[in-house]
Amino acid sequence: MKKNLADRLLRAVDEKRNPSVVGLDPRINMIPEHVRVAASEKTEDPFQAVGFAFQEFNRAIIDDIKDIVPAVKPQVAFYEQYGSHGIKAYEETVRYAREKGLLVIGDVKRNDIGSTAEAYARAHLGEVDLVDGSSAYSFDTDMITVNPYLGSDGIRPFLEACKTYGKGIFILDKTSNPSSGELQDRTVEGNGKVYEIAARLIDRWGEELVGEKGYSSVGAVVGATYPREAQVLREIMKKAVFLIPGYGAQGGTADDILPCFNQDGYGGVVNSSRGIIFAHGRPPYSEEYGPLEYSKASRQAALHMKDDILASLERGNKLPEGW
Amino acid sequence: MKKNLADRLLRAVDEKRNPSVVGLDPRINMIPEHVRVAASEKTEDPFQAVGFAFQEFNRAIIDDIKDIVPAVKPQVAFYEQYGSHGIKAYEETVRYAREKGLLVIGDVKRNDIGSTAEAYARAHLGEVDLVDGSSAYSFDTDMITVNPYLGSDGIRPFLEACKTYGKGIFILDKTSNPSSGELQDRTVEGNGKVYEIAARLIDRWGEELVGEKGYSSVGAVVGATYPREAQVLREIMKKAVFLIPGYGAQGGTADDILPCFNQDGYGGVVNSSRGIIFAHGRPPYSEEYGPLEYSKASRQAALHMKDDILASLERGNKLPEGW
Numbered sequence: 001m002k003k004n005l006a007d008r009l010l011r012a013v014d015e016k017r018n019p020s021v022v023g024l025d026p027r028i029n030m031i032p033e034h035v036r037v038a039a040s041e042k043t044e045d046p047f048q049a050v051g052f053a054f055q056e057f058n059r060a061i062i063d064d065i066k067d068i069v070p071a072v073k074p075q076v077a078f079y080e081q082y083g084s085h086g087i088k089a090y091e092e093t094v095r096y097a098r099e100k101g102l103l104v105i106g107d108v109k110r111n112d113i114g115s116t117a118e119a120y121a122r123a124h125l126g127e128v129d130l131v132d133g134s135s136a137y138s139f140d141t142d143m144i145t146v147n148p149y150l151g152s153d154g155i156r157p158f159l160e161a162c163k164t165y166g167k168g169i170f171i172l173d174k175t176s177n178p179s180s181g182e183l184q185d186r187t188v189e190g191n192g193k194v195y196e197i198a199a200r201l202i203d204r205w206g207e208e209l210v211g212e213k214g215y216s217s218v219g220a221v222v223g224a225t226y227p228r229e230a231q232v233l234r235e236i237m238k239k240a241v242f243l244i245p246g247y248g249a250q251g252g253t254a255d256d257i258l259p260c261f262n263q264d265g266y267g268g269v270v271n272s273s274r275g276i277i278f279a280h281g282r283p284p285y286s287e288e289y290g291p292l293e294y295s296k297a298s299r300q301a302a303l304h305m306k307d308d309i310l311a312s313l314e315r316g317n318k319l320p321e322g323w
Numbered sequence: 324m325k326k327n328l329a330d331r332l333l334r335a336v337d338e339k340r341n342p343s344v345v346g347l348d349p350r351i352n353m354i355p356e357h358v359r360v361a362a363s364e365k366t367e368d369p370f371q372a373v374g375f376a377f378q379e380f381n382r383a384i385i386d387d388i389k390d391i392v393p394a395v396k397p398q399v400a401f402y403e404q405y406g407s408h409g410i411k412a413y414e415e416t417v418r419y420a421r422e423k424g425l426l427v428i429g430d431v432k433r434n435d436i437g438s439t440a441e442a443y444a445r446a447h448l449g450e451v452d453l454v455d456g457s458s459a460y461s462f463d464t465d466m467i468t469v470n471p472y473l474g475s476d477g478i479r480p481f482l483e484a485c486k487t488y489g490k491g492i493f494i495l496d497k498t499s500n501p502s503s504g505e506l507q508d509r510t511v512e513g514n515g516k517v518y519e520i521a522a523r524l525i526d527r528w529g530e531e532l533v534g535e536k537g538y539s540s541v542g543a544v545v546g547a548t549y550p551r552e553a554q555v556l557r558e559i560m561k562k563a564v565f566l567i568p569g570y571g572a573q574g575g576t577a578d579d580i581l582p583c584f585n586q587d588g589y590g591g592v593v594n595s596s597r598g599i600i601f602a603h604g605r606p607p608y609s610e611e612y613g614p615l616e617y618s619k620a621s622r623q624a625a626l627h628m629k630d631d632i633l634a635s636l637e638r639g640n641k642l643p644e645g646w
Binding site: 025027028029036040047050053077084085086087088091110113116117119123130132134138139148149150151153178179181183184187189191197198 | 348351352362363369370372373400401403404405406408409410411414432433434435436437438440442443445446451453454456457459462470471472473474475476477495498499501502503504505507509510511512514517520521524
């Protein structure tokens with residue numbers, strides 16, 4: 001029996017005394033020139049060059065934030081752009097981060113049904129079949145994000161993988177973007193909003209995966225940009241960990257994320273991507289660090305984010321006991 | 324200005340006189356032994372061996388169905404299981420199928436917002452940025468499937484890519500699986516079902532991409548297993564091409580798919596995966612073809628599917644003019 005993921009995640013949050021995670025979303029035209037040049041010199045293939053640049057860019061950041069944050073969240077879309085070379089960089093980033101003791105949330109938003117959903121679950125959380133009948137881990141991320149639009153058929157294969165391999169999922173519920181309400185906010189006759197129905201499903205799906213600390217390995221994505229909705233959702237999904245995008249670049253503040261946390265101070269992990277990994281490009285960090293020290297700028301930005309969130313938890317009387 | 328995708332798709336359907344497509348969803352333990360053995364002998368890497376087996380398996384099938392069907396639909400999950408080596412096989416399959424004159428529908432069900440959705444759109448439909456500031460096509464599929472749960476923010480970047488690159492998308496609406504109703508069938512106050520709201524959004528999103536033949540490059544996924552719902556959706560989305568899963572293995576019959584087609588006989592493409600690519604493993608095909616001739620069995624199954632669907636269109640008085 002593998003250890004419950006929610007227990008592992010909360011333990012990591014406790015160890016770092018930090019519920020924030022760093023999104024590793026590399027964009028080639030925002031990566032410092034010296035990293036791009038070095039990558040180009042290693043290969044003739046222009047797609048592989050991008051892959052090398054992503055790996056090196058991430059490696060330095062991971063080295064400089066690994067003692068601060070419990071987890072990183074690579075967004076696979078940025079890697080997928082470069083086909084097999086990009087996915088190779090994703091694989092290496094996941095492997096390196098885990099080797100350095102970080103949990104890895106693969107932000108993949110996968111969704112499908114039946115044997116196809118099972119294929120995604122195996123790809124990202126479990127073991128896949130090989131030619132000789134044996135099996136092996138593929139990406140081996142700790143958690144991934146998934147989309148609920150297809151209902152239980154699209155979720156059950158991921159739940160099975162969570163049980164078998166001690167992994168976790170975050171299911172999209174109320175997302176951080178302006179148009180999220182077009183489907184999610186619709187009021188269903190006698191049942192509240194669509195996102196409330198999704199929340200009740202998520203709560204039910206998570207029941208069998210509750211760990212010793214009272215949280216489930218089945219979490220929910222709830223945007224920092226919708227604090228009022230978050231309050232409602234916290235009531236419905238008491239045992240879910242919320243993955244909270246939208247802090248920083250998208251306009252969500254540390255106070256906006258407070259309703260996502262339970263009274264015990266747990267239940268939320270807040271993500272920032274651009275605000276951390278491209279900190280070297282903007283004040284105040286650009287004043288202290290040049291492009292050669294981009295990962296030091298990321299470290300400073302990650303420390304500021306931690307302080308910002310802890311101060312807010314304290315103001316809201318939600319700082320975990322013993323922090 | 325690139326040619327409109329819906330026009331290209333309908334022309335291909337007309338040329339083959341066939342609105343059915345073949346799903347290329349390889350599973351290593353269902354691939355004939357001689358293909359597996361040959362792949363294993365080409366590499367020491369067990370993941371690469373699977374990738375080689377997938378490429379060869381698909382290549383033979385593409386060769387034997389390329390004169391029958393207008394398009395193939397690889398399901399990326401099965402490739403993604405094997406990381407960068409699996410994605411390499413996906414890339415090669417897409418490239419080979421297009422080289423042989425087939426349109427390729429990447430069944431990826433991607434979804435995200437803002438710059439992340441743009442990254443997915445560029446990855447699958449357009450050009451991506453390289454280290455030296457130039458750009459190049461990546462997967463270069465003709466169409467992909469996308470998920471609507473995030474609303475317009477999650478769709479707009481794909482629409483832009485469709486315009487710029489002459490590509491298309493199929494947006495999930497009413498999916499073929501038993502639990503699709505958990506969210507999709509909810510009745511929204513004063514607005515019908517969630518899938519009807521999604522349909523009205525899809526119809527609107529598609530307005531700017533209508534081609535000369537009156538169909539839009541923005542299509543919808545509507546399961547063959549829900550003919551009554553399909554009838555309603557056909558009314559709402561008059562200009563959308565429906566991508567219809569669920570025929571065959573999932574229980575949908577040729578008559579079930581009739582409501583997905585317009586009176587002119589167009590507006591639907593029907594997918595079958597397992598029923599075609601693994602035809603060699605089941606009667607009547609297994610009686611005539613051994614595992615060495617698996618692609619011949621696929622050809623027979625594809626011809627049967629075509630006959631089955633055309634007969635149904637004829638019964639329903641929906642056979643396109645001149646077929």
